[in-house]
Amino acid sequence: MKKLAIVAVVVVAAIGGVSYANHALTQEVKVEVDRQLALMSQQMGVTASYEDISASVLGQSVEISNMQITGFDQQPVANIASIEVAGYEVDKIAPRTELSIKNFTFSEHFLAQLPPDANNKLAAASYDLHTLMNYDEKSGDSDIDFALNAKNIVGLNFNLGLAKSTALMNASLALSKMQQQLGSQQPTLEQQLQQQTLLMEALAELEPRSIEIALNNEGEFKALVEQTLEKQGMTLEQMQQMVNMQLQQAPVSEALSEAIKNFTQGLSSLTVSASLPEGQTMTEINQQIFTLMGQPEELAEFINLKAKGE
Structure with a gap:
């Protein structure tokens, strides 16, 4: 019993210590967040306020x-249920960084200001955004994942694999x-030139390895497409016929053409991916792609293009 009591005291003390550390960290983070939001207000003319903020030592x-985001006219623009940032460090690029934004919605006031030809279904949707970078x-x-979801309408996913990205990460930090x-x-003109030079030098070393883009119907995507076409005076069938005609003349591979046709018919999902040659920089790959323009099958083979539409 005595040993159990000692263990219990240690556990309680540890939990209490973490709770205190979380509280102290939250206060420190709040000061920095408020400072950043004040800078954003000065630079962009919009104001962001929030109800609560919390930080976790263990979860970083x-x-x-x-x-709530308010415009320069003091009218509400958008609301965000939560923003979570994990893994970011001030003085270095962390091995794993993550950003999640949940339930981003535009305000009724903002929606009322949209032009008559705007797509209200998409504008009125609730959005989730998630980004993840492993380095x-x-x-x-490094691998970068990006996911944007308009709830019950459509989801967009983007994945990028990079090699020799250290210079880019250091440039980003700088x-x-x-x-x-x-x-x-x-920034002064000289500082802008320094920033551009730093970024260009970093990009020159970068080796892209893979890329994948996926579009998925989350429920009402077909209705969204039909609404958009109706505003343009077209039907879904007319759009499908137009796409088929354009693909006959477009310099794209047979696999990509077939995937696009299938997607316009089913409006369910479209996935396009490429695996790029190792040991070649972005500039070298772009040069190869340029020389293969007009040769869609050879280009598809060079970048190992894969496509699927449903």
Whole structure:
């Protein structure tokens, strides 16, 4: 019993310590978030306020709840149920960083200002955004995932695999520090040139390895397409016929052409991916692609293009 009591005391003390650390970290993070939001207000003319903020030491994460965005005219623009950031570090690129935005919706006031030909179904949707980056400092490899979901309508997923991305990560960190130092001040012409040079040099070393883009019907995508076409005076059948005619003349591979045709018929999903040659920079790959323009089958083979539509 005595040993159990000691264990219980240790556990309670540990939990209490973590809770205190979380509280202290939350206060520190709140100061920084408020500072960043104030800078955004100065630079963009919009104001963002939130109901609550919390930070976790163990999870290395920060969550902001119930954010309201107000325009320069003091009218509401959008609401966000929650924003969660995990893994980000101030002085280095973390091996795993993540951003999740849940239930982003435009305000009724904002929707009322849209032009008559705007797609109200898409504008009035609730959006979830999730980004994830895994970075291996030793190898320089990185993977970036991006997912945007208009609830019950359509989902878009994007994945990018990179090699020799260390220079790009360092450049990103350096640019972030420059921006922090500038605060609300605009960079000088010399500083802008320095930033552009830093970024261009980093991109020159980058080796893209893979890319995949996927579009998925989440329920009402067909209705969205039909609504958009109706505003343009077209039917779904007319659009399908037009796409088929354009594909007959377009310089695309047979596999990609077939995938697009199937997608316009089913409006269920479309996935396009490519696996790029190893050991070649982005500039070298672009040069190869340029020389193969007008040769769709050879180009598809060079980038290992795969496509599927339903």
